[in-house]
Amino acid sequence: MKKWIPLLIFTILIYSCKARKVASQQDQNTDSLSVANTDIKDPDKKDKNISDRLDFYQKIYIHPQFDYLKINSKITADNIKVSPLDAIIYIETDKKIWSRIDFLFFNAARALITPDGIKAMDKYNKNYIDSDFDYLNNLLNVNFIDYKNLEKLLEGRTFFTLSDTNAKIIKNNDGYLVESLSNIKVSTENIEREYKIMMQYSEDFNLTNVNLRDAKSNDSMEIVYSDWELQSNNVKLPKNVKIIIKGSKNSQILIENTKFDFSRMDTPYSVPSSYKKIEIQ
Template structure:
């Protein structure tokens, strides 16, 4: 089974350690203080409840996700593979891909970078995350946002000073009222942003449109379920538009919080892909 390693990496790691403006919601107290709503036409306490629910990350040590992964691009179709995703809070995201119980690829992301190998063509990658932002037509994703994206949490910075919160019949909408500037290694891009939440604050959709190009990233979540003291989405769909186009789909079939071993070593005969 031929799996281009860079397409695999797009599925494995949507992250960038060097994005200057990205997720800034790890500290609950600081985040809520920074994002207090200013719109006094709506009840202040109602807005505070919203921000508390969408910004505070779930408290967990680790979570193991059994999933089905499929990837489509305008040039490549990756048949559905069995995936094990293991997230250790603030430490690592490890993924193992199998087909018919045979390991075909493995990868690991930490705040220091990413590593992955592909058994099909005996190649591997050892890099920081800037290239993956280019692959995804973005420049704003960081390591922490990878955790939040996979777990269905708000993975970009939102602020009442720069977003408008609207109550809808189906839930809530956060829309940027000014373009969101994202900086990475001297590169600046601006995005129009919309986030949609259900009435119970489950994240439903994130749309980020580059204001100067057709590049856009859309993430959709569906079929949420309770797990321990928080909720997780069973379906995650990542849609890449613009200069590069494709879809990454995760169908999560089981959640577990037991610790597992996360081995990673590249065979000596594999060839490194330089990027």
């Protein structure tokens, strides 16, 4: 029970900023999507026409929009003994992600994430952080997490847009596998890393698995989405999410989303003056 803040931040990562510069034109804006040269392979057909390719990309990148999303969840993590934990995660699209974690009816932690950075407080140990996204990237041993990627991870949306010349799409028994043909460079102010990326989609175009491997180390991140559920407003969301971190850091966390709500809610966040700030190294 001494690591509430990392757990809270790690939990928020699963669901869902000032955009970082991402090499290889990984622009999340679907308006700039180009698929003219993407290779789609099918066991029964060597090539598909352009309308089929465009239809595939529209289905994995373009989704019904909403302004607010509240998720009630239960969390199980391998680095804490007290689990499952109850959590509420609330998103105002493009504006903020707010969350709280409760243990035995006690509000143990709370966080507020905006495009400007991350604020989180640990009520059990009476401390808090106020940081940019480097904290979260260091925690997860990656460098591609920003605010918008956080939202997309929350919603089970595709958060890497591969260039039209650096992706292949293979039709397999599980649906569609999207794979980077060469390593994807992600550059930030302090570091550049290269990733090999694979993304599996179901037959009805739900994202089911994301696998990112660092090209120069044994570090990897895998995200597994399952039990997708269609909501009354035609939005589809995953009920179960698993994140697995391997390499120089190892973690695993399971999320069971028990309820989705699309109404607005209050998001109080204030740090008592007696709390100690944790300085991020």
